[in-house]
Amino acid sequence: MSYEELENEIDQSFVAVRYNVEIEGPAIKPDEDPDVVNILPTDEPYRAIALAVLYEDRDASLTNVKKALDEGVSPIDVINNGLMKGMDAVSLLYTKGFYFLPDLMLAGDGMMEGVKECEQVLGHKSETKGTVVSFVAEGDPHDIGKNLVVMFLRANGYEAIDMGRDVPTADVVEAVKEHKPIFMTGTALMTTTMTVFPKVVKALQKEGLEVPAIGCGGGAVRRDFVESFPMSVYGVEAYHAPKLADAIVKDKKTWKGLRKEYSDIVGEFVSEYS
């Protein structure tokens, strides 16, 4: 029997066990992923800034951003060409299954730290594309998803009003009156609390209020449920939120259009919408 034949005969997955070793897959540096290579800037100081975000290094992110700003680089460029590129790469690796929720949170920390620094130099918030109201459904104390949504929206230049968790529907209605948002996001982890979304829509309609779309998402939330009432769109990932908002601002889309063209708008294959 040739070696090749023998090799096929053996169940390779258990070969290493006798050495008390388990094979977990090749170790790849995040910045060596071919798709990430396409996203990351090649010129300094942007590359260093993006890499610090990609490597979830909050301190390095702050140091790099400060250094660039001291050298006179425009804060807008630092955000758009450095910090955001790093975060795009993080989102991509998350979609591909290399990065997980903790990575999103920590990379987000690093990015927001940098954004704050840039805004200080600007002397004001970076240009605001529009106001978005984000809430966690009444009765639901789980806010990790909402925090991510808010982080992504802010990083992309939206004024995100963070209403916190377990937000009474009446407060959501008041916030719409006050802020006239271009987009809203509602999140819920539990099956019980996702039933709040249609109630919010009803309460808004009762007051004669309308928002272009309410992005609804979270643990138990499913597309079919969200599409069973108007004014809503099922949001699959937190980082899709700014892309949906962009479509509303730039292309005047509403919930109907967002539902129809979701995959195109977020620019990737989304199994929930296929």
Place this chain on the structure above:
Amino acid sequence: MNLKNNLLKVLSGEEVDVTPVVSVTQIGVVEAMEKTGAFWPEAHTDAEKMAKLGSSLYELAGLECAKIPFCLTVEAEAMGCKVDLEGNDKTPEVSETPFKSGNDITVPADFLSSGRIPVVLEAVEKLKEEYADNLPIIVGMTGPFTLAGHLLGVENLVRYMKTSPNEVEAALENSLDACMDYAEALSEVKPDVICVADPTAAPELIDPLQFKSVVKPRLEDLANTIKTKKVLHICGSTQPIIRDMASIGYDGISVEEKVDIARAKQDVEKGGKIMRVGGKTMSIGGDSSSKIVGNISTTQTLFTGSPEEVKAEVKRALEAGVDIVAPGCGLAPRSPIENIKAMVEGRNEFYNI
């Protein structure tokens, strides 16, 4: 058919004629509360009512088990957290925790007589008196990672997974102590099945590799202290960790509808028997003995779907080879009893009985 023997046979790996329909997760629904008079929040704190609501879906819908309690906050409360029990259609949630860091967490000396732990133990006794040898009694408990999440805040814990491994270690070890104490106390009152739910360890929240290296060893230690049949429940997209879940030593693993049962079956087969080498669990190949429990959607079908849709989903799950039919997660309290009935009927139609 003896429902208890039927379920225990499946969990022991024996062949049965009819696949059981049970729930290893929360089963309190408002409709059943109205019919039995055992309402939340009293049913969380009163053993009599807990037992009554816990067996309500057997009485009203033919579900083949009794299941208590109705939340995952019993341990956290006994550890000193504040829990919001209010409302008859919302599950209790931890609202405040006294712990700031992993090393702060200590199991109180009176842990087993604190909070609602005595209530759960008493309710098991009551259910055993009432249903003696026919109905399996399933008791749910919180897994160590989820408990640590309650005690430190999930967001903090998830961050610590990357930034402060020592913090995670301390929190998990101390939470595990509490879980093991509770598991022993539960084992003493002899329910038929203990279901450890550890939803915070789902791939939505942590890296599957960390599940394997950090959470799995604790779940294994816990499994060793449980003297009854045991099931491990983790909701979410658990496909990447099925193999690990199936090689910890639980008799069943419970998954939700995001998991493809046919693929999960293949993964379980690859899970392999386990041996311990140098304090680490190693798979040595062969079939794993963990059975697959699940995965009827609690958000779509059981909650908002029609009975016909439930039946169709049950049949699909049975065709794919599920070993025990069950809701994929805790039932939403506003789920209609009709849909739970449909779960049993769907199984019956599948077997022409």
